[in-house]
Amino acid sequence: MEEKEPIYLLKRGKKGLLQLIFSRIGIALVFLLLQVLLLVALFEYVSNNYVHVFYGGAIVVTVFGYMFLLNSRSDSSVKLTWMVLFTVLPIIGIFLYFYMQLEIGHRLEKRRLVRLNEESSQLIETEPQLMEKIQEEKDLLGVATFVGATGPYPVYENTNLTYYPTGEDKFLDLMEELRRAESFIFMEYFIVGEGKMWGSILDILIEKAKEGVEIRFLYDGFNEFSLLPHSYPKKLEALGIKCKIFAPIRPFVSTVYNFRDHRKICVIDGKVAFTGGINLADEYINEIERFGYWKDTAIKIKGRAVDSFTLMFLQMWALDDGVLDVENWLNRPQEVIQEAGHVIPYGDIPLDGDRVGEFVYLDILNKATEYVHIMTPYLILDGEMESAIYMAAKRGVDVTIILPHIPDKAYAFALAKSHYRTLIEAGVHIYEFTPGFVHAKVFVSDNSKATVGTVNLDYRSFYHHFECGIYMEKVAVIPTIEEDFQKTLAQSQRITLEDVKNESVLMKIMGWTLKVFAPLM
Template identity: 45%
Template sequence: MAEKISEKIQKKKPKKLINMIFSQKTTIILLLALQLIFIFIIFQSFAVHYAYLHIVFSTVAIVLAIYILNSSENPAYKLAWIVPLVIVPIFTVVLYILLKNQFSTRKVRNLYAKKSANTRPFLKTNKQIMSYLHESEPDFYKLANYVDKSGGYPVCGNTEVTYFPLGEDKYKAMLEELQKAQEFIFMEYFIIDDGEMWREIVKILLEKAKAGVEVRLLYDGMGSQFTLPFRYKKKLTDQGVKCLVFNPFRPMLSTIQNNRDHRKILVIDGNVAFNGGVNIADEYINRKERFGHWKDTAVMLKGDGVWNFTMMFLQMWEVISGDKTEYNMYRPTVKNVVNNGYVIPYGDSPLDDENVGELVYMGMINNAKDYIYISTPYLIPDNEMLTVLGYAAKSGVDVRIITPEIPDKWYVSVITRSFYRDLETLGVKVYEYKGGFNHAKMFLSDDKSAVVGTINLDYRSLYLHFECATYMYKTSCIKDIKADFDDMFENRCHRITHDDINNRSFWSRFMSVILRTIAPLL
């Protein structure tokens, strides 16, 4: 019997290997690698045989470096390009010009800018709320005013917020609310994995679509590239679900491939919305173990604040589809929600000149008087973020950051841990989530302000991805977020010590020196 089982296992191994070699994922990676190798070989061989070309490209590299230095890009991005310009000028010049001058990127940028401008009248500022905040809450007023004017998302009252400390808690409430849907369901997610979690959700979606509920699904082309069956969009469309794929991933070198839809939004009937770090995959609700215990968080909104997420979804839907929507059809209809503090559901786009996600975080840090607690799976702060964290810590604010003990990406972990010494020097306390992967993206300050959403503390989230989050001010769920942080600090995390930092392996130190230089491009 044992011999037969062994034979079956041996037969499966070659089949699994063959499937992996000829998979769509492997094909795309190989095609991208071949493009890079082709560009490198062609232009390097030209330089070897034609010395004057080397001089020309070296001169162009110098001019390009000066141009990059004087651009408005983040200093870390400038360094990430200038270093390879010095080392391999010919290859980098060609790659930079190829990536920075593409019609597809300009087209999407223009479409998104136009759509944001056209929908702005539907996201009106509540002057009564702003007048009250101006008089009684000046710090929060300034932040709310910034998000409204720069991001286009107004502050809302009349909104109830529920906090979920784990993905499985959010999932349970999500299923309950989906079952109640009468008019429409909007879903926008970075990752949808065809596992138990999704199968339970899609069963409800198909039932609702059959019953006449409008169901729209939007997922990212990269995030779900290898987790859904081939031509899955058509399969759902044929069953009554309106489905779109954001920026389908193609094996072509293009800057637009960097701009992913990292948002997680669910809107039901315009009256209920979910937001947070939880994607649609079994590990997020701990039905499948990946990287130990998976810690993630989310919030549920009921009331006026849902409208910001509804418009955020429709903006993205129309940019992709080209459709036009009668927005007022999807407004909230429930008006008897208890006024429970204030919320600002907001989005951040990589296609404008506003780093809303980072500046909201910086605003919270600068306004903190007693403490600022941060949870993030990826900690790759730029110089500006390090500066404000250091200022807060040195001015007497208790600054704490939680990162994962078990990472999902080794290279990100190497870079993250390389910042521990910098943070320790600044007076920031760093903790790691024991025995698992902390995917929660949260800020909490002074028992009155909190953010839960999709925005990590790394370059991709802050500069390259479409993101969203919920800012809460004096909502009753703040106490639940504080209790969750306290529980993590006391029972689920260990604080990184000076000895931990000094005991990093030589390999980790060596790799961090290299990877930190190109961190903005990873």
């Protein structure tokens, strides 16, 4: 008997060069290029025909730009990058900076987010008796106060947590939880790729849709470049799965393309939620090999805290039309859970300037007394984060960072290495995971605090991506997270100052050069 072939993403084949050129993406890129060329031509015309006015205006605009920049709220490293651009490209740099400040293309998005946050502010809240209880827990209260002021992110107790040290572990449990779904499944992911992982999940989603389960699937528009066709949402709709694309590629110049949905969220029946670094593609479960062994992590949440992830998803789902549909999805009955500790699920929205993901990391670093153990794929630090890591190590905290030994991006590897000397000299222990690539985003500290989520240690996560995570204090899963860190550390090689000195000249030059422009990458 012939074995049934899985659906595997409604197979579409590899996109050739001609197919890409004449596709919707190709046409959009052509229109974007034409708009850029038109701006360049206008710039050339003005500079050639009105030379005195042009250069006089350039001086005035550059001085004004410096004054505006120095008085902005930007991080010092971000300011330095723009100052270099202002100096080297006085007109183009100024134009680019103010173009970004004008928020062309995402002003409507920003207004909708503000309104959606306001509408959501009282839908879920920290229970009054719990808020009274944590008044004496100053560390938790500080995080709760800051994070709670940026959106509907309450504190929860009695939360059951399961930590997954690999993508394979998460995948198997996710499949089981999806099969148990009775009411709804909400999924929001940054990367979706053809293969066993997504194909197997898709088979389950199709069956569940036939059973009457509400399925909603949201993915980032950059998948249109190489992974999914523009028509993919319609194909899923035909199978009973509601689907939306976040920030699809359109043929107009806009700053909206700089903001991506980097979240990984799955919510099932309002009772179970998953988040972490794991996307829906086969490298995440080591079904295929790209950069050696792929080390990633995730976490499963059960209990009332799942409401926060449900609401995060529904806010993003409503971003295109502004209609927040929560009536049937929040405050659903929960099983009785008795667990120690507290958690705060949080989201990070790049349009509000609050940098919640970075704040959570900074708070852990600044309050640590014994250790902070970190797993991250990238080390592209702004001034605040570098100073926090530096000072934690200087005051005697064991700060240990595990990074990939086999990178996915050469430029990111070079930028990470540009920080090695400063951090190692301060006492930071830096290791590289020798079997392959670390994609985990994990902080664990002092046997009492941890966070697992989607936030990388880089500018894109801190400033430009929609992110999420869960902050944990004194919960039962923290020793498991630390145990996984130690197991990963045992497979990693320590980087010494001698290693830094022996690094290739090309890698050093690349790191030094790119570091100047890191905030724009």
